[in-house]
Amino acid sequence: MSDLHSQTVAYSRDTMLPPVPPPRREAGAVRWLRENLFSGPLNIILTILAIWVLWLALRDVLPWAWRGIWNAGSISECRTIRDQLYGEGTSAACWAVIRARWQQLVFGFYPASELWRPPLALVVFLLAVLPILFADLPRRLLWLTAAAPFLIVWLLWGGPIWGPVAVALGFGLGWLAWRIVARAGGPLLGAVAAILVPVLYWIFVDAPLTAALARILPIGLTPVRSSDFGGFTLSIVIGLSGITLSLPLGILLALARRSEMFIISKVAVIYIEVIRGVPLIVWLLVAQVLLNYFLPSGTNFDILLRVIIMVTLFSSAYIAEVIRGGLAALPRGQYEAADALGLGYWQAMQLIVLPQALKISIPGIVNSFIGLFKDTTLVSIISLFDPMRMSSTIRATTEWGGIYWELYIFVAAVFFVFCFAMSRYSMWLEQRLERSHR
Amino acid sequence: MTIAAEPPRQGFRPSQLLQDSRYRGLTIQVIALALLLALIAFLVRNLVVNLAALGKDFDFGFLGNRAGYDINQALIPYTNNDSHARAALVGILNTLLVAALGCVTATVVGVLAGVLRLSKNWLVGRLMTVYVEAFRNVPLLLWIVLVYAVLSESTPAPAAFRGEDAQASRLFGLIAFTNRGTYIPWPVWGEGAGVLGIVLLLSIAAAIGWRIYARRRQEATGRPLPVLWVTLAILVLPFLVVFVLLGAPVTLDVPTVRETGIARFDGGVNVLNSLVALWIALALYTGAFIAEIVRAGILSVSKGQTEAAFALGLRPGRTMRLVILPQALRVIVPPLISQYLNLTKNTSLAVAVGYADVRATLGGVTMNQTGRELESILLLGLFYLIVSLIISGVLNVYNQRIALKER
Numbered sequence: 001m002s003d004l005h006s007q008t009v010a011y012s013r014d015t016m017l018p019p020v021p022p023p024r025r026e027a028g029a030v031r032w033l034r035e036n037l038f039s040g041p042l043n044i045i046l047t048i049l050a051i052w053v054l055w056l057a058l059r060d061v062l063p064w065a066w067r068g069i070w071n072a073g074s075i076s077e078c079r080t081i082r083d084q085l086y087g088e089g090t091s092a093a094c095w096a097v098i099r100a101r102w103q104q105l106v107f108g109f110y111p112a113s114e115l116w117r118p119p120l121a122l123v124v125f126l127l128a129v130l131p132i133l134f135a136d137l138p139r140r141l142l143w144l145t146a147a148a149p150f151l152i153v154w155l156l157w158g159g160p161i162w163g164p165v166a167v168a169l170g171f172g173l174g175w176l177a178w179r180i181v182a183r184a185g186g187p188l189l190g191a192v193a194a195i196l197v198p199v200l201y202w203i204f205v206d207a208p209l210t211a212a213l214a215r216i217l218p219i220g221l222t223p224v225r226s227s228d229f230g231g232f233t234l235s236i237v238i239g240l241s242g243i244t245l246s247l248p249l250g251i252l253l254a255l256a257r258r259s260e261m262f263i264i265s266k267v268a269v270i271y272i273e274v275i276r277g278v279p280l281i282v283w284l285l286v287a288q289v290l291l292n293y294f295l296p297s298g299t300n301f302d303i304l305l306r307v308i309i310m311v312t313l314f315s316s317a318y319i320a321e322v323i324r325g326g327l328a329a330l331p332r333g334q335y336e337a338a339d340a341l342g343l344g345y346w347q348a349m350q351l352i353v354l355p356q357a358l359k360i361s362i363p364g365i366v367n368s369f370i371g372l373f374k375d376t377t378l379v380s381i382i383s384l385f386d387p388m389r390m391s392s393t394i395r396a397t398t399e400w401g402g403i404y405w406e407l408y409i410f411v412a413a414v415f416f417v418f419c420f421a422m423s424r425y426s427m428w429l430e431q432r433l434e435r436s437h438r
Numbered sequence: 439m440t441i442a443a444e445p446p447r448q449g450f451r452p453s454q455l456l457q458d459s460r461y462r463g464l465t466i467q468v469i470a471l472a473l474l475l476a477l478i479a480f481l482v483r484n485l486v487v488n489l490a491a492l493g494k495d496f497d498f499g500f501l502g503n504r505a506g507y508d509i510n511q512a513l514i515p516y517t518n519n520d521s522h523a524r525a526a527l528v529g530i531l532n533t534l535l536v537a538a539l540g541c542v543t544a545t546v547v548g549v550l551a552g553v554l555r556l557s558k559n560w561l562v563g564r565l566m567t568v569y570v571e572a573f574r575n576v577p578l579l580l581w582i583v584l585v586y587a588v589l590s591e592s593t594p595a596p597a598a599f600r601g602e603d604a605q606a607s608r609l610f611g612l613i614a615f616t617n618r619g620t621y622i623p624w625p626v627w628g629e630g631a632g633v634l635g636i637v638l639l640l641s642i643a644a645a646i647g648w649r650i651y652a653r654r655r656q657e658a659t660g661r662p663l664p665v666l667w668v669t670l671a672i673l674v675l676p677f678l679v680v681f682v683l684l685g686a687p688v689t690l691d692v693p694t695v696r697e698t699g700i701a702r703f704d705g706g707v708n709v710l711n712s713l714v715a716l717w718i719a720l721a722l723y724t725g726a727f728i729a730e731i732v733r734a735g736i737l738s739v740s741k742g743q744t745e746a747a748f749a750l751g752l753r754p755g756r757t758m759r760l761v762i763l764p765q766a767l768r769v770i771v772p773p774l775i776s777q778y779l780n781l782t783k784n785t786s787l788a789v790a791v792g793y794a795d796v797r798a799t800l801g802g803v804t805m806n807q808t809g810r811e812l813e814s815i816l817l818l819g820l821f822y823l824i825v826s827l828i829i830s831g832v833l834n835v836y837n838q839r840i841a842l843k844e845r
Contacts, residue, residue, distance in 0.1 A: 014687035036560035043559050050561045263467040267474060275824035280820045285801060286819075289811045292489045293479045374577040382790055386580060404591060408584050412576045419575035 029430035060091065068093035068406075073100065073320040074399035094307065098402050098410050101394050105410065108230015108385050114158070114222055115129025118233045121155040124148050125240060147353065156229075156237065159219035163212035166206050172199035226304035230385030232414060237304075239373040246372070251358075255349065258327055267318070275317035280375050283310050286383045303406070307379055315372045322368055326361030327353065359433045370419045387411045489812075500808045501526070507803050509794045511710055522804045530821060535793065536716050537782040543721035544781060545774070548728025555733050565728065573726035575703075579787055581723055586791045588716035595616045597701035614693055616697045620692035620714050630687035637680045645672045690774060704736030712793035716785065726782045728774060736762070737769035768840050775833040779826050786822075796821060 024030060034358035037047045067086060087091060098105070107115055128148030131141040150164035182190025214220070229237060245348040256268035275283075287310040292300065330353060338348035358365075365376040380389035391407035394400050457463045491494065501523040508518050513531045516524060555566040575580065593605035593615045608614045614621040654664040681687070693706030739762050747757040788795040789802065796818065805814035 001830055036558065039558065043557075046554075046557065046559045046562045050559070050565050053565065261463050261467045263471050265472070273827070273830075274823060277823040279797075279822055280787040281786045281789070281797060282801065282815065284824065285815055290815055293485050293812060296484055297491055366797045370575070374575075378576040378787070380579070388577075390581065404587050406582060408587070412580055412584075415573045415577055415580070416572070420571065421577070425484050 028042075037060040039283075049320045065153055065265060066095050068095040069347055070095050074094035075401065075403050087223045093406055095406055097394065097400050097406050101400070104394065105231045105387055105390055105407075107290040108390065109228040110230070111222065111224060111228065112351070114224065116156070117155045117221070117224075122236065124155065125152050128395050136167050136181075154221070155334065156224070157226070157266035158212040158220065158223040159223035160210070162234050163216075164208045165208045166213070167202070167210075170206065171199045182353045226425060227329055229304060231387050233391045234304075234379070234384060234386050235373070235376040236253065236309055238376045241308045242315050242372050243369050245308075246315040246319055249316035251323055251354070253316055253320035254327060257324055272317045272320055275314055276321070280311075281381060282321060282380070284318060284378060284382050286310065302315065303382075307382070307384065311372065311375070315368060318371070322361045322364035325356060325364065326357035326359075329360050330357050346438045362430055363426055365424055366429075370422050373419060374424070480655025485812075488837075494809070494812075496812065498813055500804075500810050500813070503808070505804065505807075507807070508665075509799060510792075511713065511794055519729055522800075524810070525804060526796060526800040526817070529794060529796035532793065532799075533782075533785050533788075533795040533797075535784050536713060536720070536788065536793070537778075539717050540720035540724065540781050541747075541778045543717065544728055544777070545723035546777050546817055547721055547725030548777075549724060551737070552731035555729060556736060558814070570726045570729050573723050578719065578723045582716060582719040582790050583785055584720075585719040586711065589615070589620075589711045589715050590617050595701065596695055596703055596751045599695040599703075600697060600701060604613050612690070612692055616703070617711070618702075618708075619711050620709045621703045621706045622709055623690040623705075628687040628689060630684040633684060634677070634680055634687055634720075637676050640670050641676050645669045647676075648672060709770070710793065712791040715791050716788050716793050720781055720784060724777055727777050727780075731770055731773045731777065733771050735766040738769045739765045770832060771836060774828060775836070779829045782825055782829065784821060 001402065021027065024122070025034065064371050067082070067090065069078050069081050069085075069092060069392050072094065073080055074096055075097070078096055082090060082092045082094075087427065103115070107118060110118065125148060128145040131137045131139070131145055147168070150168045154161055154164045159197040174194045174197055180191045210368075214245075214284035242252070253268050253272060257272065258265050259265045280402035284307065287306040288303065291306055334352055335348070343351065377388050379388045382391075383389070388411065391411060395403055396405060440818055502521050504518075505522045505525040506518050507522055507525070509516055509525060509528050512528045513535060514524075514528060516528050551566050554562050555570065557566075563843060594617070596614075596616050596618055597604040599614060599616070601607070606614075606616075612623050645740045648668055649665055652665050652668075656662050691705045693703040693708075695701060695703050743761055743765065744757060747761040754758065767768055785795055786797045789798050792798070798815055800821075801818040805811055808814075
């Protein structure tokens, strides 16, 4: 400090005052309440309204759920226990129905001795998608991913193992044909061979080969009919197959729609608009009653398979639109840079365009997946036993006739957990893939 | 001056169809078209063969035949002696009715919830988050069935409205929710109601005229005129005056329960529980999605815009109306319209509660009675397709109008 300055200052404190705690109104819970709930007249009114709404919603529901009875064999037993515990006519939930019938709600009519198979199939599915979702895992796991579809189909539907193995063999043959012919005659001929060889194999060799193998080495599981699928197993089977199959199809459709080739882009536009313009229920109706008209007479394949195909086609149109948005959001410079590097169309798409476009469209894709999973409940309308229809079936039995809310709440809760988890995962993924703010 | 050397012109060689990227696209398209045509031909051939095997033909003549079934809600006169075509029309009108009701309600619910979700009030914000997440993550079908169950299981029977000390009471003394449907009051047009209508039309015209005059004057002189209050006065005052002078030509027919005999309501209009359930469920479900759209739209306008508007001396109301909303709407409206489209398509879930929409008449009873699956489903799909093309047409026009005009 300069001398001049020190002379002009009359008094200078040489010790710090201890910090004083903030006033009571400005600290802790009081402050939080004041800022978040009672900061102004409007806010106070809103708070009171909110509390009133909460009270209205919860005053009956919470005691009802809390008093719930978990051990009973039927709804009349439930009512007897309730009358003993809380007095005549008190409202109390009867959660016992979920304890008694959870197996049906989760597995439908799947044979009781084979109940280990659907969960195992789910585990296989999760293991198979792991190497796709997390890039740091060893690449060797992709072999499991390739084998998983056949393994899952075999686990779920049972029968001799040779059916799926023989079908898988077709894909192996296709790959072999591609390797051999592409080296000799160029990629286009290779692609033709890679399609032609397996198709011929599936038409002519597959069935006799399966039969012969099954006769020589009868390894297999008890076959399960599609009509025995039900409950959440059905929802998850339809939902997950729809999700996994519609993503690649949706990517192809989006690329086709943005293609410069006139015919291809117009076909894609018509397909997407027609599919999106008509509700899923109508498409399921088509799958149920109309598909047989368009197939060679005598073909009658499984209703579950038809539904899966329909759901896949339906969802792929929605995913195509989401991905098209991602492709359009990509700056033109990215496409031009790919061209400038001399990359071909597929190389440019695979290495430059799609990784970025897909990243942009993650929220939309996951939203479509959530929508698809929720839409699996619509199959109840074409008489498949999804959780909704399963609950009506349970309600129609003599033991549980007249039970309403418990089943709905259970089904809603399970759906909520699945869909909420998916949406949180997408938010997490979005943040993880965010590169712009590093 | 140099003359650019022309590249050596070679004749077209067939191998260019595969190797030259200028021509390869053509080859691929021709192959794709051929495959597509082959597929279509295959499907059509199967169709012809199958129809012939079943002894069916492809004919829309059944639409003129007598339908022979009743529909529990018809907006146009309909009896079971009318044709299938009229039954389909009744269904179409029912679909459009619930779609229109749903869209309006969903917009109101969604805008409210979206704005409230951004509120600084912690409790309200959380409550709205719970609402949005609950509806977005649970299937619509479940909500429809659940609301229907609430309406038909936990509402009182008409008998409960009887007597001085009735167990149940009408909402605002007007609307009665019963397990037999909701009874709402309906206006009765008395003598002189036409005059009232003319007065209303005239005052609407006057209000529009006042707004135009006010804007012109503000543009000319810079002085704003009061618009809101004057408009309200023009709309309400003449109407009230004429209403009183004519001696109340329009009265409300309020539903009342019969005190003796079988308990049922007289007067008013009975709205089916299936319609109310579908309406409420669709509105709340779509409202949750609209809430997210509104929230995203408001958040998308950067805070600098508000600050700039304040710096220019605009008051909060005008800031919202002149600066924030126009920019937010640009983000909000396109997804909002596609939500309307979704809602319209979702009305097809009416079948779960037995509401007679077009899927239930044309794609339900008519189809099962006549065995004309192909024709019915084709018409059904066509109807939905036309509605959705109209809605997306509106969307495209809007998008073109608001597109940023870049230099």
